[in-house]
Amino acid sequence: MAKVEIKLPKMGESVSEATLTTWLKNVGDTIKLDDGIAEVATDKVDTEVPSEIEGVLVEQLFKVGDILKVDQAFAIVEIEGADSSEVVNVPEIIEMKQEEIKVESPSINNSIDTSNQGTDKFYSPLVKNIAAKENISLAELDAVKGSGSDNRLTKNDLLEYLKIRNNVNQTQTVQVVEAAEVKKIASTPITISSGDEIIEMTRMGKLISQHMTHSVHTSAHVQSFIEVDVTNMVKWREKVKNKFQKAEGEKLTFTPILLQTVAKTLRDYPMMNISVDGDNIIKKKSINLGMATSLDDGNLIVPVIKNADQLNIVGMAKSVNDLANRARNNQLKPDDIQGGTFTVTNIGSFGSIFGTPIINQPQVGILALGAIRKVPSVIETEDGDFIGIRHKMYLSISYDHRVVNGALGGLFVKRVAEYLEQFDINQDI
Secondary structure (H helix, E strand, O other): EEEEEEEEOOOOOOOOEEEEEEEOOOOEEEEEOOOEEEEEEOOEEEEEOOOOEEEEEEOOOOOOOOOOEEEOOEEEEEEEOOHHHOOOHHHHHHHHHHHHHHOOOEEEOEEEOOOOOOOOOOOOOHHHHHHOOOOOHHHHHHHHOOOOOOOOHHHHHHHHHHHHHHHHHHHHHHHHHHHHHOOOOOOOOOOOOOOOOOOOHHHHHHHHHHHHHHHHHHHHHEEEEEEOOOOHHHHHHHHHHHHHHHHHHHOOHHHHHHHHHHHHHHHHOOHHHHEEEEOOOEEOOOOOOHHHHHEEOEEEEEEEEEHHHHOHHHHHHHHHHHHHHHHHHHOOOOOHHHHOOOOOOOOOHHHHOOOOOOOOOOOEEEEOOOOOEEEEEEEEEEEEEEEEHHHHEEOOOEEEEOOHHHHHHHHHHHHHHHHHHOOOOOOOO
């Protein structure tokens, strides 16, 4: 018999920790290969941690609500048929690691110790190290609003606060805290009448609310709109959709065609595929398209199509359908929503003609696709103008005016429109 540590696997790009939300196995339970041991939550996605071995769960190293680091042991499984020299140490190693975590974070101005004494908030060792280095008191730290699970203060929250704090006089601490809370807006008191129902936001709903408010107070939002004649695209899809489904086993909707066009346009205008980092512009090498997807509970999630400009229409359709299906079945992995560089949202699926979407930080642009409608339109020919029925839609783009001026934003959406209006109706799949 031997004991093996079960560690928190890598949760995707830039994710270093997760909250333990549910134990799926109890001590003494038999675990089979790929059985879920526990559920954890990052700031955006809940996911299940599967077992890579078979055995019996003999120890749970953390409680529900604890923060786990990537590559940190959180459970011990006893297995058969293995020599002790073949396994990755035993509980003594785990105890040593826990002791290292305890001594890793010194007290902050003698106010915060490793047990978070004097506050009901949890601070990770990394946050406490940064606070100690910057001489942040317990009271000041407690005043900074967190964006993590259950409003937990993350490293990025603290670093953003420090950018503001270090540029102002210490006597303005109260004002700085308000700025670090993304310019908290005083709301009008709500009167609750008899018979009114109070519904608490879901965890995802709270995160979306925070993310959207943060975006509005970060980027200078500007919108541009353009009407597009997509008659050729509509006719081509109608012509090939049955053949496509028979050959590929996938439905061909308008979404992959439109996303492929956006990816192509981002190659033409790479300065729309950027992020802002203080006074620096990060020009992204990869074109990773976020695809806003509505869920059955009314919430929204944005899975990402990686290297979208390298996909043909078959590959794009398969990616779109796969991500949309897994999003609605709560089967997305953390990496599926990481690394987006530009977002597209199909508001036309709800009948909307155009809209003003909020930028998905840290991106600088989001394109809304309006409903495709049959409308009377003037058609210019060599023999004169006449009225005909055409398929048209509006494209609405929101862009960050800190770094994208009106010319670039307008030219970008105009190029998308030009590609769609010049769509080759005779092209093959």
